[in-house]
Amino acid sequence: MLKIRFALSSLILAVSLVMGAPFASAHSKPPSNVQKVEVTSMKMKTLKTFIDEQDMNAFTNSIKKAERMKLLLDEESAGSIDCKMTITYGDGSSRHYFIWIMDDGRDVLIAHQKHPEDLHLKGYELSKKHSLHLTKLLKNIL
Numbered sequence: 126m127l128k129i130r131f132a133l134s135s136l137i138l139a140v141s142l143v144m145g146a147p148f149a150s151a152h153s154k155p156p157s158n159v160q161k162v163e164v165t166s167m168k169m170k171t172l173k174t175f176i177d178e179q180d181m182n183a184f185t186n187s188i189k190k191a192e193r194m195k196l197l198l199d200e201e202s203a204g205s206i207d208c209k210m211t212i213t214y215g216d217g218s219s220r221h222y223f224i225w226i227m228d229d230g231r232d233v234l235i236a237h238q239k240h241p242e243d244l245h246l247k248g249y250e251l252s253k254k255h256s257l258h259l260t261k262l263l264k265n266i267l
Contacts, residue, residue, distance in 0.1 A: 160214060167209065183259060190255065191251045195245060197244060198243070222238070233259055
């Protein structure tokens, strides 16, 4: 796990240096009315749908309060994705994310992929508190 985290951190640093643009300018605000959050485990191939407002807010608030970064989706990081997540909004739009769970759930990274071919992703490193909370929500599918 530390090796993967180090590799992801190195990639983040390299991409940040190459890209140079501040994250905030590339960050667009999602719609506010979440209808459902679907999370699929990559290992177990199980799907869990969250429709409870408190559970959905756990995901969206974790992202809003996370440390933002840029991620490069290379073969190594793509191979270590723990879950795929789709957040669907009331207007019918949706956003797609990847989730990496490290250090027994104490560290969670989430990355937004706008288009399936995108390799440069908007990343979010969750706080330990939010990481542990999301790991508990996902315990049945991990």
